[in-house]
Amino acid sequence: MTFAKIAGIGHYVPENVVTNDDLTKVMDTSDEWIRERTGIQERRYGTKSTETTATMGAEAARKACEAAGIQPSDIDFIVFATLSPDYYFPGCGVLVQRELGITDGECGALDVRNQCSGFVYALSVADKFVASGMYKNVLVVGSEMHSMGLDFSTEGRGVTVIFGDGAGAVIVQPSDSKDSAILASAMHSDGTYAEKLAMLSPGSHGGKHLSAQGDERDWGFAPQEDFGGIFTTQNMLDNGDFYPVMEGQFVFKLAVQKFPEVVLEVLAKAGLTVDDIDMLIPHQANLRIAQFVQRTLKLRDDQVYNNIQRYGNTTAASVPIALSEAIAEGKVKRGDVVVIAAFGSGFTWAGAVFRY
Numbered sequence: 124m125t126f127a128k129i130a131g132i133g134h135y136v137p138e139n140v141v142t143n144d145d146l147t148k149v150m151d152t153s154d155e156w157i158r159e160r161t162g163i164q165e166r167r168y169g170t171k172s173t174e175t176t177a178t179m180g181a182e183a184a185r186k187a188c189e190a191a192g193i194q195p196s197d198i199d200f201i202v203f204a205t206l207s208p209d210y211y212f213p214g215c216g217v218l219v220q221r222e223l224g225i226t227d228g229e230c231g232a233l234d235v236r237n238q239c240s241g242f243v244y245a246l247s248v249a250d251k252f253v254a255s256g257m258y259k260n261v262l263v264v265g266s267e268m269h270s271m272g273l274d275f276s277t278e279g280r281g282v283t284v285i286f287g288d289g290a291g292a293v294i295v296q297p298s299d300s301k302d303s304a305i306l307a308s309a310m311h312s313d314g315t316y317a318e319k320l321a322m323l324s325p326g327s328h329g330g331k332h333l334s335a336q337g338d339e340r341d342w343g344f345a346p347q348e349d350f351g352g353i354f355t356t357q358n359m360l361d362n363g364d365f366y367p368v369m370e371g372q373f374v375f376k377l378a379v380q381k382f383p384e385v386v387l388e389v390l391a392k393a394g395l396t397v398d399d400i401d402m403l404i405p406h407q408a409n410l411r412i413a414q415f416v417q418r419t420l421k422l423r424d425d426q427v428y429n430n431i432q433r434y435g436n437t438t439a440a441s442v443p444i445a446l447s448e449a450i451a452e453g454k455v456k457r458g459d460v461v462v463i464a465a466f467g468s469g470f471t472w473a474g475a476v477f478r479y
Contacts, residue, residue, distance in 0.1 A: 126304035127253035129479060130296040131193070133186020134447035135179050136289040136434060137169040146284055151277040157284045162410020166287030166435030168270040176205050177215045179290035180266035181222035183443070191294035193260055195223040198294075200258045201232040202248050204241030204265045204439040206468070207272065208234070211325075219264060239406050239467020240310075241265060241439035242291070243475055246463075247308040249295040250475075254305075259297060265439035266290035272322070274366040282369050285409070287435030291443025301478060302458065307392035308475040309385055320374050320468040322367040325355045378408060378466040382416045385474035386464050393476050395460065400426055402455050406465035407431035407441035416464075428454060438467065455479055 142165045143154035157163055169179060180203065188195055203216040210218075216232030237244045242265035249261040269286035273279065298304045318332065330342050343358025359365060382405060390396060397420050405413045410431050417427045428449045437444060442463050449455040457479055464474040 125254050125256060126298040126301060127250040127295050128298035128303045128305065129293045129477065131187045131189070131191025131294040132292070132443065132447045132450060133183045133188075133190055134289065134291040134440075134444040135182035135186070136444065137167040137174055137179070139168045139170060140165050141168050141287075143284070146280075149275045150280045150283070152280050152284060160411070161285055162429075162431055163285065163435050164432045166433075167289055169268045169288040171271065174268065174288075175209045176207050176266045176268045176290075177209050177218035177222055179268065179288065180205075180215060180219045180264040180292065183266065183290040183292035184219060184223060184262055184264055187262070187292040187294045191260075191296065193294065195225055197260050198223070198225055198262045199230055200249075200252060200261045201230060202235060202245040202261065202263045203232065204235040204237065204245040204263070205267055206236065206238045206241065206322075206438055207267045207269055215264075215266065237439075237467070237471045237473075238469060239408060239436075239438045239441070240465040240469070240471040240473045242442045243308070243463055243465045243473035244310055244471070246293070246295070246305070246475055247310060247473065250305045250308060253295050253297055256297075261295040262292060263295060263443075264290065264292045265441070265443050267438050267440045269438070272366070274363060278363070279366055281371060282367050285436045287437050289434055289437040289440045289444050291440050291447055293443060293446075303478055305475060305477040306395075307389045308473070309388045309392065310471070310473040311381070311385065312469050312471040314469060316373070317469060318368075320367075320369045320470070322365075324359050324364045327354065375409065375412060377470060378412050379415045379419075381466050381470075381472040382412065382464055383419045385472050386416070386420060386462055389462065389474040389476045395476065397421065399460050400462055401459035402449060403427045403462045403464070404442055404445045404449065405429075405463075406438075406467070407434065407445060408436050408466065425454075441465075450479070
């Protein structure tokens, strides 16, 4: 029986460090306010017009290839997870392919738009592609450049202070043993409250879902009989409707419920228990969420890896960045049982357990 394993991993974060104190210069906030609510001390921002979601993903991918002992030309499929793509379309999968010089048409590319859960979803896809024998070297990338689309005003601080830029990538290859393999995964979603955490515009909704949510703003859509004016409007610009929105308390309450559930689910699927966990790497959404999950599962400090303090929430990139750092620091070693889990917009949540 063929399994799939993580053969190599790498990450990239921009050089530009933005501290909480830096943000106080453009909005009414404080280092204490941010740390108390999120645990974040600083984050990284990419360089505009030089770095993009795709270019950062390519940097992480090159490191993952080196760690796996392969060349980018050996990659036969790409799964790219992000909520902040370079373009509305095409997706970043083909852009990172171009960055890596894999342009012979033999390598397929797939984009996953599952926000914070994107990397875990993407890894699950790669797992099945490799275990089925369809591909031998699958590149999985999680990359985000949030800083290009945040509201740097006091009104937007509740969202803006949380997010940072960065990328992580893994190479998934066949394995003939469970001693190094992805053992189980689980993916869930519930769209009932999709607008509670979303970037609503631009989009093709024409106000339909927004009206259903009781939004009373004038979005400036053209009359139904007119052509155009349905994707972007001047009212959207004037109202700042191109920025992400989040009901923080609602998201927090749901996250602390779903995180432990999906961790226990994937452990049960793999025939393991919490006692078997060598390292839990949660999506770096909020340090308070990670600490709540740790207490719920009764894990020691050395069994949970967090780096949100230094990078903020990098959504689809957060799990692979944290995993890459944990491995580099010797906190995750070959043969260790590792659980990853994520919860985010949609709402979607997912988990996976593997023996590294």
